[in-house]
Amino acid sequence: MSLLRQVLLDSHRIAALSAVEWDLLVRQARHANLLGRLYRRLQAADLLAQVPERPLHHMESAAVMADRQHMLVRYEIRFLRDTLAGLGLPLILLKGAAYVVGDLPAASGRVFADMDILLPRERLPEVESALIMTGWIGEPLDAYDQRYYRQWMHELPAMRQMHRGTALDVHHTILPPTARLKPDAQALIRDSVEIPGSPGMRTLQPTDMVLHSACHLFHDGESENLLRDLSDLDLLLRHFSREPNFWPQLVSRAAAMDLQMPLRLALRYLVQVLACPVPDSALQALKAERSQGVAEHTLDWIYSRTLRPQHSSTRDWATPLCRKLLYIRGHWLRMPPHLLFVHLARKAWVGPTTISAAALQNDPR
């Protein structure tokens, strides 16, 4: 078990760490994007006094960076709210921005690069125009990628604020329309809830926030932040489940939304990896207590590696294979076979066509 997971399961584990173990813990947490959250966790448990100076500085630094991003998000969303209000639409925040503005525990120490918002699909053209008028511009994409997004994806190509550099993803649902599972986007929007104290700003209702997070965790082919995403879910569930009836509501909402598969996987791995207190009734209702069939056992094998901090110390011979399989599975779930074949063939032939942000920030000073 990775050192990071040991500490996430039991914060008091840090009392016995040597300097070399602290070194490893900081590196694993940084690679899992959980360094800032680790700081907040130890702070909440009143354990910071037990952290040696050097590792403490690394954690503190990550927490400061997260705070800075949260401040930027709070600043930026007021402009977005006003832009959308002009079209008679509420601002529905998803993922990180929703956790931050909704003051949820899942915001704790969370670093994120972009804001995600949800809008009705039929309003996208006018929203896109209004955003462009207020300084949001699309990332440069070739014609193929433009069509890929607009025809097959659940979001517009990423936009960037030309004055402030903030990134924005505009979603019209939470899974691509081509995906096998078909959650009801209209219901997500209809049942969204206003954030107390933030008029005109909304989040998904608690059950839907969990389902979206689970969806993201098990559909996105990327494995960099899986443990962080699982930790988000853990914090969301521990928070929302203080409400009586939350678990039965979650289970029935998953059925109504066609999202039992991601919720089943999420709950199983939450119990296994982070000891999340999921009641047996919920696990049984979703048949999540144990894996069924070859396919699910294979998934367990893949996730046992990709849910580790993605650091050299937790890697073995099968890790690259598992990451590749996850990537293919992510696409498999999001596109029917004929589209997938054409898409992957093109990507293999032409290569990635967007310029990565990292490539642009390449000034070795």
Add this chain to the structure above:
Amino acid sequence: MRVDQLSLPQVQAALTGAGLRVATGPFNCRLQSDIAAIASEVAQNYAHHRLLGPEEFIDFHVAVNTSRGLRRWIRPQALFSVDGVEPFTPLPRDQALPMIEWGLNWCITAYSNHVLILHAAAVARNGRTLILPAPPGSGKSTLCAALVNRGWRLLSDELSIIRLDTGAMLGLARPVNLKNASIGVIQRFAPQALFSRPVHDTTKGTVAMMAAPQASVEAVDEPAWPAWMVLPRYRAGASTTLTPMPRGEAFMKIADNAMNYHILAAEGFRAVGDLVDRCQHFSFEYSDLDEAMQVFDQLALSTADANIV
């Protein structure tokens, strides 16, 4: 134990093996490289730095290795990484030595928001620090290299690091990065200093590293307090002039040169304000290094409470 107590083969073995573990002020670094040719210059640059034991915490695990694939053979390149993260595109393998310094500077700015970091040289005398923030080409590194060869203690030629709690400065005493004409200028000014072989055609032109003076490395953990902020400007033929700078302007200069002022937000505003309060502020124009040394020696002699501004 210090790096100069190792033989060259031992340094080479450490670099190509488990890493050369050196203390640089507040940061412990582990340096690895499969480019054996840089070992002697790394040993020279870090001769007086303390070697860390295997049981010590490492802040930055960095490596500069030859790029894989065809590039290993055709126009070989070096790739910088810190614990598997590769922040830069590879550079010609010739540039491996300066790349270590650029890379370590990147690590400090990327991972250290527990301190205020200015893009500025810092040198100290009697525990009082002269901060030289300036854009490239202003002669900041030249001035810094000259001062540390005339009795000033090198904290850093690139990054002035200020603790948020006490306002104290933290020194690194790592090699000084000299560029283009200033390499020859400093070689003539301080023939006893140790220079690495110049590397040509970098994005900054020709660069060479000057090892930190032994006394600076040995004093690296001694306290240093901000005392003067001087914005230097080299202008050919200029007479040496030190002009007091108003506080408001000084605040803006420092904020402009802070790498993480915007990240630290309110805390950054407070830290820059405190720093401005602790320092006397000047702009400085020069063309003659010896005259410049005299001006700063005068400044160091002025009593701490003589407020010139």
